[in-house]
Amino acid sequence: MRFFVFLFLFLFVFLLFLGCQSAEQQPSPTPDRRPRHEMVESLRADLAAERHPSDGGGRAWIEADGDAPPTATVSSPGRWVIHYEAGPEGIAEGGMIFLQVSPFWGWSTPQTDYPAESGYTEVTTTAEGVALEAATLDRQLLGITLGGRALAAGERVRMVYGAGPAGAVADRFAERDSRFWIAVDGDGDGIRQVLADSPGVAVLPGPPARLLLILPSTARPGESVRLTIAVVDGLGNAGIPIAGEVRLHGEAAGAVLPELIRLEPADRGHKTIELMPTETGTVRLEATGPEGLEAESNPLQVTTGGSRILWGDLQNHSNFSDGTGTPEDLFLYARDVAGLDVVAITDHDHWGMLPLAQHPEMWAEFCELNDRFHEPGRFVTILGWEWTNWIYGHRHVLHFDDDAEVLDSIDPRYEHPNQLWEALRGKKVFTIAHHSAGGPIGTDWSIPPDPELEPVTEIVSVHGSSEAMDSPSLIYSPVPGNFVRDALDRGYRLGFLGSSDGHDGHPGLGQLASPSGGLAAILSEELTREGIYEALRARHVYATNGPRILLRTCFGGYRLGAEIPVGADGTTAGNGGVPGIPPNTLVVQAIAPGVLSHVDVIRSGEVVQTVLCNDERDCSFALELAEIRAGEYLYVRVAQRDGGLAWTSPFFFVASPEGGEAHRPR
Numbered sequence: 161m162r163f164f165v166f167l168f169l170f171l172f173v174f175l176l177f178l179g180c181q182s183a184e185q186q187p188s189p190t191p192d193r194r195p196r197h198e199m200v201e202s203l204r205a206d207l208a209a210e211r212h213p214s215d216g217g218g219r220a221w222i223e224a225d226g227d228a229p230p231t232a233t234v235s236s237p238g239r240w241v242i243h244y245e246a247g248p249e250g251i252a253e254g255g256m257i258f259l260q261v262s263p264f265w266g267w268s269t270p271q272t273d274y275p276a277e278s279g280y281t282e283v284t285t286t287a288e289g290v291a292l293e294a295a296t297l298d299r300q301l302l303g304i305t306l307g308g309r310a311l312a313a314g315e316r317v318r319m320v321y322g323a324g325p326a327g328a329v330a331d332r333f334a335e336r337d338s339r340f341w342i343a344v345d346g347d348g349d350g351i352r353q354v355l356a357d358s359p360g361v362a363v364l365p366g367p368p369a370r371l372l373l374i375l376p377s378t379a380r381p382g383e384s385v386r387l388t389i390a391v392v393d394g395l396g397n398a399g400i401p402i403a404g405e406v407r408l409h410g411e412a413a414g415a416v417l418p419e420l421i422r423l424e425p426a427d428r429g430h431k432t433i434e435l436m437p438t439e440t441g442t443v444r445l446e447a448t449g450p451e452g453l454e455a456e457s458n459p460l461q462v463t464t465g466g467s468r469i470l471w472g473d474l475q476n477h478s479n480f481s482d483g484t485g486t487p488e489d490l491f492l493y494a495r496d497v498a499g500l501d502v503v504a505i506t507d508h509d510h511w512g513m514l515p516l517a518q519h520p521e522m523w524a525e526f527c528e529l530n531d532r533f534h535e536p537g538r539f540v541t542i543l544g545w546e547w548t549n550w551i552y553g554h555r556h557v558l559h560f561d562d563d564a565e566v567l568d569s570i571d572p573r574y575e576h577p578n579q580l581w582e583a584l585r586g587k588k589v590f591t592i593a594h595h596s597a598g599g600p601i602g603t604d605w606s607i608p609p610d611p612e613l614e615p616v617t618e619i620v621s622v623h624g625s626s627e628a629m630d631s632p633s634l635i636y637s638p639v640p641g642n643f644v645r646d647a648l649d650r651g652y653r654l655g656f657l658g659s660s661d662g663h664d665g666h667p668g669l670g671q672l673a674s675p676s677g678g679l680a681a682i683l684s685e686e687l688t689r690e691g692i693y694e695a696l697r698a699r700h701v702y703a704t705n706g707p708r709i710l711l712r713t714c715f716g717g718y719r720l721g722a723e724i725p726v727g728a729d730g731t732t733a734g735n736g737g738v739p740g741i742p743p744n745t746l747v748v749q750a751i752a753p754g755v756l757s758h759v760d761v762i763r764s765g766e767v768v769q770t771v772l773c774n775d776e777r778d779c780s781f782a783l784e785l786a787e788i789r790a791g792e793y794l795y796v797r798v799a800q801r802d803g804g805l806a807w808t809s810p811f812f813f814v815a816s817p818e819g820g821e822a823h824r825p826r
Contacts, residue, residue, distance in 0.1 A: 214346020404450025
């Protein structure tokens with residue numbers, strides 16, 4: 161049975177991040193996504209394995225330095241003393257104790273062979289007659305086998321992690337509770353159990369390296385808007401107790417700018433202030449801050465018309481599964497550092513040291529936090545979790561009501577997408593496929609997305625772009641024939657959004673520590689769950705890989721994501737509710753934080769027009785397209801010089817009903 165322990169640990173640590181190898185670059189009607197059947201079976205075997213009463217017994221703690229709780233600093237060496245005390249059942253001779261420092265991102269692997277190197281760990285016991293044999297089993301995992309005799313109840317093992325001169329290097333991402341997971345195989349049969357209350361340390365951020373200025377993207381004249389000011393370290397970690405002044409200047413559309421904003425250590429490096437632009441125009445602010453830091457805001461368009469744009473990150477992971485930071489810390493970061501309007505934390509159903517689907521107390525705690533942070537009109541939280549299916553692809557599930565439970569993808573009742581959708585039907589909920597073109601695993605697009613429950617798809621995240629093989633910032637391990645554009649070619653009508661799929665504790669700012677991020681731009685007048693639900697249902701969304709590019713587009717007066725009637729003559733019917741826009745005319749306006757390179761117009765799988773933006777930050781044009789046919793689709797891709805990207809949801813062209821009357825999108 162020890163086989164299951166080692167197999168699980170190996171798969172758990174590596175496969176999530178490494179993904180499959182690239183397939184041959186040849187299109188295929190049935191792309192080889194390399195589903196991980198063996199992984200599912202190993203997870204099921206671990207779940208079904210019978211635990212001995214001694215498995216997972218005992219307690220553990222980290223030795224404190226006086227009254228101060230144990231801490232670490234990102235990417236810095238340290239030394240931590242971990243004590244384990246055997247529980248009432250003890251540990252049999254041949255049993256094992258496991259030290260698993262957080263298996264994500266950057267902790268040194270505990271090792272006992274090289275005293276001068278990082279991660280060196282001393283393992284001792286005062287239990288006379290007990291012999292300990294310690295060995296590194298995998299990344300960040302140390303196994304300690306007991307010999308000589310059993311470890312009796314109350315007897316202890318002491319582990320000094322970072323005992324050598326190089327210490328042990330901490331994770332590169334800050335968090336409040338980075339666990340040193342202790343697991344026990346009490347009877348030596350190869351089946352272990354994790355101590356749910358394994359101890360942790362607070363990982364502190366590094367020195368200040370970036371100043372952030374974040375504005376909303378749209379406002380009406382005379383409307384109060386929030387400016388978020390934040391100081392973070394080089395990887396976007398927040399919580400820096402910095403003191404100093406921030407001075408603002410720039411184009412403010414009539415808003416009165418404060419002479420200076422004072423940051424105090426108690427602010428933990430971030431502050432939100434109110435501004436009130438009174439004139440139409442584009443607001444771009446600049447700032448100088450403590451230690452010579454400088455920043456420029458994203459653009460804010462102050463206008464009497466046009467759709468209101470909300471910014472959301474609808475896929476993030478906390479340390480309730482395999483991410484960084486507590487759920488509470490992620491909510492705080494999303495609201496107070498990233499300045500998001502909308503966030504969803506979507507921890508895995510059955511992936512992490514303590515599977516969420518098997519720990520209802522964790523789900524109850526998360527639901528309570530989700531409700532506590534929800535503030536309609538200011539900051540919207542959406543209850544979510546991830547259906548982490550290693551055969552058909554990963555989907556996160558967003559609930560817009562309170563009737564929510566985690567449906568485990570390794571449960572035979574919910575192992576297929578159709579079973580998932582049937583279990584969710586009748587609820588106010590959406591599923592969203594992500595990293596669908598490759599990465600850890602691609603989506604099985606041979607299964608049609610449920611038109612009611614899956615109106616949008618995630619086209620970009622920290623994994624890269626799943627749009628098409630010609631996309632910049634391409635996802636790793638891409639599977640030809642399995643891109644979102646291939647799904648559109650199958651006839652699926654999917655809107656586009658981005659979300660970070662963040663595991664670093666930085667919702668809304670995934671691009672600070674990765675080559676790509678992901679954001680959802682949501683067109684909704686109401687900052688409420690209901691308004692966001694309706695916008696997603698109608699596909700009134702667009703995607704970026706991190707930058708807050710303000711993008712407005714319509715076709716013949718129809719909004720992005722619409723189903724547009726087209727007659728036999730190739731002309732669209734009606735004006736979609738926006739007068740003055742001729743039929744068959746695409747109108748695009750992009751206002752970007754960075755210098756724009758070009759805009760691509762993609763029609764039914766082909767780039768049919770590239771509009772150069774002359775290295776400006778504003779780019780607008782109108783383009784007439786001839787002979788539109790029912791069944792076609794059209795969308796726009798915007799590129800900044802620095803690699804920033806945005807994609808509109810497609811327009812879908814449908815056969816005009818008799819009489820040519822326009823109709824609304826579903």
